[in-house]
Amino acid sequence: MQRSSWLGLAFLSPALIVVFLFFLVPVVLTGFFSFTNMSTATGVKGGAYVLNASGLRALTDAGLPKSTLEQIEGAGYRVDAKGLEALALDFGKPVAEEFAKLHEGEVFSKRRDVERALKDLRSNPIRKTRDRKQAADLFKRSLMNERFDSPTAFEAALEEAGIPETDRPLITEVAYTGWVWTTDNFGFLFSLDSTWQYAKNTVIYVVFTLSFNVLFGLFLAIATFYLPAGQAAAFRAIWFLPRILPPVLYIVMWRWFTWDTGFISTVLSGFGVPPRNWMLDTEFHAWTTIVLINGFVGASMGMIVFSSAIRAIPASMLYASEVDGASRLQQIWYIILPQLRWPILFITSYQTMSLLTSFEYIYLATDGGPGGATEVWALAAFHTALNNYGGNLQYGLGATYALILVVIGLLASLAYLRLFNFRNLLVKPRIEG
Amino acid sequence: MRISIENFTKTFGDTTVIDNMSLDINSGEMLALLGPSGCGKSTTLFAICGIHRMNGGRLLFGDRDVTKVSSQKRNVGVVFQNYALYPHMNVYDNIAFPLKVRKESKAEIDRKVQEIATLVHIGELLQRRPAQLSGGQQQRVALARALVRKPDILLLDEPLANLDAKLRLEMRSEIRRIQLQTGITAVLVTHDQVEAMSMCDRIAIMDEGRIVQLSSPKEMYEDPSSDFVAGFLGNPPIAFLEGSVDEAGFRLANSEVTLPVPAGITLPGPGSAMRFGIRPEFFQPDNALKVKGRISFVETQGREELYDVTLENGAVLRSIQTQGGSYRVGDEVTWGIAADRILAFGPDGDRL
Amino acid sequence: MKPNFRNWPVLLVLLVFSAPLLIMLAFLLVDAFTTKVPGTMIPNGVTLHHFRFLWTDLDDGSWGIWGVTLNTFNFALFTSLAVSAISLTAGYALSRLAFPARGFFLGSLIVLHAFPTVTLIIAIFLILQLLGLYNTLIGVIVVKAALELPFGIWVMKGFYDTVPWEIEMAGVQDGASRFTVWWQLVLPQVQPGLMAILIFSFLSGWSEFILPMVLAPGTEAQVLSTYLATMLLDGGTQADFNLFKAVGLFYALPVAIIYLIFQNKLMNIYGGGTKG
């Protein structure tokens, strides 16, 4: 290999590492996660074996015999080190020592038996019934809410409690708190009505915002091209601002503009219209604001790209058409627009992709409201996996939503690569040494 | 330092640009690589300096095989067409750069820079930035930078292409003066035949990746090996008459006119195609071998006048004459060709 | 050009569409410094009360504005430095150096450049948890830098592409190694590109909201965007927009300054195709 090869790879390696860690691995992991049931409850790192109330309910639903369930709840009274220690703490060392000598290792099935044994202690009996009850409870052993770190420890405990072997695997499975592999996410996702609602919302969002972006971007570019330089520069500067202002501040301004204490309400109240939240009161208003919020940002990109494309049209072509007597509209239609074919295609494909996956402005403005009317696919993925009111974040299901976007994003970028003729970029380096 | 290119082949992807070329350049000689655009001159130059790797063949500097040696170690100075001065350094730093890379001492660098600046006459420009220099001055700086580390070989890729006509004339003789003064082996790439003829000891004329002829300018002008070479050299260019071999000698196409064939050449078989090349200075009113035609174009060049004469069959001969003939377009003339200066070419374009 | 066309209808349409923006901007400035009677738009007094967050704690559990500002500055600065440094070498390699699979890397760059990165945030969230970088500023910086990188490399490659090959060829002939050529001859020619990326990624980091919100929700790592967003989203109906606007103005001040200085340059870069 040539020396410059090594230099090339060395120069590229920091970028490669970063790209590997934060693009390649996440893409692959999104795929993996979408085949798991990971959530806040299961954690990310694996889990333990615990039976709790909801686990018991699941077992009941699964049709486990009542006797087995009872065995789980009350697995008897065992005189073991743990119980003795507690006994020593509460009732003094001598009591514990004697009780250990007589009964250590024994298992009583009823509390009454334990109480009797305690009463029968020769040197230091516990007199009061209430105390005996309390002391006996120290030895109560139940499988409920006890944590086991490995399946073998858990199964051993089941065996000791005398739970029939046939029921054990199911109990172990239910008791596992970590995540497991599953293909249920996909079926579940498409069985939800809300999923189709998200898809529909996304289409509305992309189609309307994109139309606004492209058409208004075109209008801005052409208008500022014909306006006197000073005015044109002023408008370009104003329209560039939404893009450069921090999104949060931009949304603060929009909220102020549309909310019931804000600009529109205040101005209209002067005409007798009662104040209301113009952003969230109806679905139609919500969508209008969302499209405008995103459109005002997106139009500036169209404006800039189209403006520079128009400026690249040879002035002689425009003069010639004017001499031929074309009106401005004809000039725009026959000369300017045909020259903008590629920039328009570029903006359209580029923004389709980013709109499809963006949710920042919607999250800050309506957060999907009112009533999920503006909840787009990407926002749903975000809500499911990372941010919801219930507090149980379903990473696995969220990743499934995201995976669909990742796949669309990858396909679209590949199409984009073809469309904009990648081969042209592949110029060989001219120094070969 | 003598340069030997042996069986040099260069391909870019599937296209072979240079095929099996061999060329020897003598020590201290200035050689021109002359040819039309795209014929592979720059490619050859880049192979000599090591920017391009050779796909086949060997390259020797003196007795040293440098085929696999990196550019940095070949000790070749190059002047590029656009000069490639480092825009962020002033002239002094530009010239000093090759010495700094070699970690020479400050005093040494200073001495060498001053010395070379004097040689190329830019002593007073050392503190300027390249952007503040005229084209000719940039050219001198580039030359100084290429020469300051005493390279074994100097390569010049169309060094005069970006200069205006007057500067070009001046720099032509300057480059030659500096080359002679330093005695360096130099290769000049150009597609301007005047440049090649006026500056170089020998010319290698190239066409489509091959060297067509290699000889001194005078020899090449008077004794071209093919119609391509004949057509490439000379200004105003040579005129060609198409025709075929006939029992009387050479018979013009679409015409009854025949011309005698120069002595001592072997003719191809009767009926086969042949062309005559006649240089403008050998088509004059008082030469012996007369042909009749009508003046179709007159160009006054100051000291001389150039006439195009259209013969009866539509072919055109060119004549250059010192002023005073006062012929006009449309005049019927009968002028003569210097029979012994006719260049005859066979069907494949080779000299007969 | 010939006056066969009047400008005022176009101007009118432009003004109507720009009105919301102009109103929002005007009242952003006015409201931050004034008081007014509720239910009207007309200010009736000048005050700095809305800027009290600068010198008193707002008692909302946040970290204090100066700590948050410092976080934001560090976040933007280190993101910008990382992106610039990595783009500087990677862009050169892709533009000028020959190495195996170069075409593949170039193709991947374009795919990455067009690839919508928010889709990866769930996986990145989990990766940071596994790496133990969750809820730290460093974690967010690394992620933000990574996501900005394809754009940075792309822009830098574009700048390298405009450096004449002859300069590098001359350098090599002068005896310099490819590294020296890059460092001493090529880098000075791409300084505008470096500036562009530094500024661009600084602004991008300064404005970033989603990443800090998801990847570092704790108060220790809070930045101005999450600070303001928390106010905004928790405010409910009692939203104190004067306060929000004052915070917003404070937040946007560096952006405005940079915008005023580099306006034209920025427009060119953003036109070069960025997210959004």
Ligand SMILES: Nc1ncnc2c1ncn2[C@@H]1O[C@H](COP(=O)(O)OP(=O)(O)OP(=O)(O)O)[C@@H](O)[C@H]1O
């Ligand atoms: N990197 C390259 N990849 C593919 N083809 C190339 C490359 N460089 C040169 N060529 C081709 O090789 C041929 C010779 O090119 P070269 O630059 O040597 O021509 P030249 O004689 O210097 O022409 P000019 O007078 O125009 O400079 C041309 O047909 C050119 O298209």
Ligand SMILES: [Mg+2]
């Ligand atoms: Mg060339």
